[in-house]
Amino acid sequence: MKILTANRLGDGIAVWYADGGWAETVDHADLAHDKAAEDRLEAIGAKAYADNEVVDVNLIDAEVVDGVVEPVRLREKIRAAGPTIRGDLGKQAIRAA
């Protein structure tokens, strides 16, 4: 499965495509289960990039764990949570709050 991720242009914050917009957490990102869905996400990413909403757009591997979307690779897990050495920063801090 794939999800679409990028960084927001204005503040650089990591975002994931979910429910027709860019969410600040990965939990409910739109999942692409097949090639057609991947193409759809890719097209959305390309348009958002062209429209100067986001930069560094990528389709990444994901899985669903306990009903929540999680990236597969460590790099993407860290992007989705925040620095592993600073639990008070990044998305993990939002969740904890």
Add this chain to the structure above:
Amino acid sequence: MYRYDEFDHDFVQARVAEFSDQVQRRLSGEITEDQFRPLRLMNGVYLQLHAYMLRIAVPYGTLNGKQLRMLGHIARKYDKGYGHFTTRQNIQFNWPALSDIPVILADLASVEMHAIQTSGNCIRNVTADHFAGAAADEVADPRPYAEILRQWSSVHPEFSFLPRKFKIAVTGAERDRAAIQTHDIGLHLKKNAAGELGFAVYVGGGQGRTPMVARKIRDFLPEADLLSYCTAILRVYNLYGRRDNKYKARIKILVHETGAEEITRQVEAEWQELKDAELKLPEADIRAIEAYFAPPALAGRPEGDAAVKVARLDSKGFSDWLDQNVVTHRHPDYAAVTISLKGIGEVPGDASDSQMEAVADIAERYAFDELRVSHEQNLILPHVARADLKAVYDALVDIGLATANSNLISDIISCPGLDYCALATARSIPIAQEISQRFASLERQREIGELKLKISGCINACGHHHVGHIGILGVEKKGSELYQVTLGGSADENTSVGEIIGRGFSSEEITDAIETIVDTYLGLRLNPQEIFIDAYRRVGPAPFKEALYAGEAKAA
């Protein structure tokens, strides 16, 4: 220290205005990311995993209190309350919004700072010995020459689009604390038999995926010829350096592939065309720049010896810190102090906003308003009266920055690694923290003695692992972090590249492996004075391989 003249002010202000306009045009969609990326990189703005990152230049690592206080202000107002001091003596902020960067740069300009040429294929921040101007063993302060190089290299039209980035370091002492042999150009300021100042010139050092020790191409270059000779080197590089392959584009590859002898011939030939023209530095100009770096007037403070003796008896913490973090100054009543940013279990090189402000206060009150950032990611107070050392120590204790570990195993260089960096393949900081905690006991660290441990989270080697006595390189293998160990590296006047000792270790195994290496060293050293690197050079890798891997061979 150097103060901006009218030209510098206008130049930096003009750049702030120019880049602010570029940011506005980017945010409004007038220019694309492809158009904007090279512009932001020229101004130190990267995109990392979580957000943008802004890298601010600290020329040759020299700061005053006002500047450090401004960095603290930026950390608090525009970032998340901290900054990260780097191995190029710079500082990075990890969370700035692009839309805030124009105002951050304007704030920096108000204290004569900027982020120009902290990225891109240009001549980067020139680094220098962090004890420059204070060290008892230097022939002269190298910073005036670093400043001359900064002025010459700033937006130099010929050298703004080199094949790859270009780094220069300068030291004024025999004992190299600036790692000059790992730089594209390394300059060793010295005196010839006639007592004249000049440089031994090294070219083609570097780390990254192809580590190389620089080659000395000239034993003595008169100081007046500094710019003409560096121009000759850069011209040869700009002309012949490879542009077809990013990984072979640094001057180290050119020097390696061409041969030091031939490169020397090419540089000397180019130099013959330049040496007697407008790049020759007039004596008056050198002395004028030097005057900016005139040392503070250090009044006699002979009461220091007695004060230190009493304070030592009074406080074991002070006594430990004195032994570890305080070094001899050229003036007998003074000392140079290392403020460790390597508290046990802390993030190497990080300082909070309030710590930066408090250190700025200490510098203003006790250290003639002078500070340095070391390439080993610590802060330095270069001139402190011995009589004031206890007061400085107490002030550092109050802000949690009095860890006595300079040059010990917990004084680790670490890159940001996969916790922040978009290029990283593994985390570095948690490994540094775990090793630091494992060796937390100062008594044990002292028993081990001087040991330079350096960690990089990818092959680009920002954490200088190749030249660590013990180096750790984090890579990704089959989706997991794996840590390769190199032994025998060194970044001083006897620079060497470490050798890979064997198969890598998982994140769970690596700290045990380091402990095994350290215990092996303790078991084989000739005496407590034989430090790790000397012992390794004497015995080679075999005993360490045996200790780390013998069990596996038997099991197999």
